[in-house]
Amino acid sequence: MEEMQLVPVHMGMLDDFPASPELPDGAIPVKWADEPGMMVDIQTDVVYDERDGETLHLQILLPLELMPMMEPPTKKFPLIVYVPGSAWMRQTPKLFLPRMIKIAQRGYAVAIVQYRPSEVAGFPAQIEDAKTAIRFMRKHAEEYRILTEKIALYGDSSGGHTAVMAGITGAGLFDNGQYGEFSCEAACIVDSFGPTDVSLMNYYPSAMDHHSAISPEGMLLGGVDVLENVELARKASPMSYLSREKEIPPMLMMHGDRDQLVPFNQSVRLYNLLKELGKEVTFYKLEGAFHGTGGFGSKEAQEIILSFVAKHIG
Numbered sequence: 001m002e003e004m005q006l007v008p009v010h011m012g013m014l015d016d017f018p019a020s021p022e023l024p025d026g027a028i029p030v031k032w033a034d035e036p037g038m039m040v041d042i043q044t045d046v047v048y049d050e051r052d053g054e055t056l057h058l059q060i061l062l063p064l065e066l067m068p069m070m071e072p073p074t075k076k077f078p079l080i081v082y083v084p085g086s087a088w089m090r091q092t093p094k095l096f097l098p099r100m101i102k103i104a105q106r107g108y109a110v111a112i113v114q115y116r117p118s119e120v121a122g123f124p125a126q127i128e129d130a131k132t133a134i135r136f137m138r139k140h141a142e143e144y145r146i147l148t149e150k151i152a153l154y155g156d157s158s159g160g161h162t163a164v165m166a167g168i169t170g171a172g173l174f175d176n177g178q179y180g181e182f183s184c185e186a187a188c189i190v191d192s193f194g195p196t197d198v199s200l201m202n203y204y205p206s207a208m209d210h211h212s213a214i215s216p217e218g219m220l221l222g223g224v225d226v227l228e229n230v231e232l233a234r235k236a237s238p239m240s241y242l243s244r245e246k247e248i249p250p251m252l253m254m255h256g257d258r259d260q261l262v263p264f265n266q267s268v269r270l271y272n273l274l275k276e277l278g279k280e281v282t283f284y285k286l287e288g289a290f291h292g293t294g295g296f297g298s299k300e301a302q303e304i305i306l307s308f309v310a311k312h313i314g
Contacts, residue, residue: 085157160194256289
């Protein structure tokens with residue numbers, strides 16, 4: 001019988017752990033290239049506020065450098081607060097977990113925001129909730145290992161509108177004061193095909209109505225006809241809160257040129273104004289892309305977003 005000898009426990013780094021020289025007869029050795037990507041701790045349905053009879057949740061994704069059973073996680077990460085699109089109606093945030101997991105694997109904490117739907121509370125409830133979510137994450141920064149000075153806002157469709165509005169208005173405006181001792185400021189904004197001027201959406205090609213009282217935009221404004229309430233509609237436009245003097249976070253915009261729901265011109269209008277006012281903004285036109293499909297899930301689009309975020313929050 002082969003004599004066995006005990007070996008000391010290896011206490012070094014994983015990179016120093018020795019490889020076994022054994023190769024049983026018939027076993028096939030495989031050389032491989034490491035695919036970058038951390039493990040992710042997913043904490044679902046974290047309550048961050050209760051308003052108008054709605055319990056509002058966050059889906060929180062936290063990168064893990066090592067297996068939790070080997071060493072308790074201590075490293076802190078930049079945070080992306082993601083606002084999903086839903087035509088301002090009731091959201092299903094967990095649908096976005098697969099896409100956000102890929103981002104978390106790149107070393108970002110992610111908080112997916114659920115906001116009050118327009119059928120419960122119209123504008124500006126959604127913006128208030130996004131700001132409350134940012135403050136909640138700062139309040140619990142130690143628990144969730146968040147770098148509080150490195151927070152990005154990211155949204156698409158109605159979530160893009162909400163992210164832009166929350167990011168450019170900052171503290172004070174559209175703010176319910178919850179967790180008011182913490183900042184709701186963001187270091188940068190990512191806007192994917194978000195509406196920017198709801199009063200003009202019906203003047204460009206679209207597959208849906210954007211002005212009646214039961215349209216998404218009409219419901220956002222409280223169940224009214226948009227074209228009969230243009231001043232109210234302008235209050236819900238981010239362009240109404242921009243000026244040359246007002247500082248805003250750097251912004252990345254992305255829109256498909258065949259968007260059938262939010263006309264491409266919506267992003268063009270905001271981009272042109274931001275450029276005119278001397279703001280830091282980059283705009284990508286996804287050729288042939290529809291509303292959230294046909295390119296937005298591509299590696300190219302993801303790398304554009306992650307490069308922008310890395311530039312501003314690391």
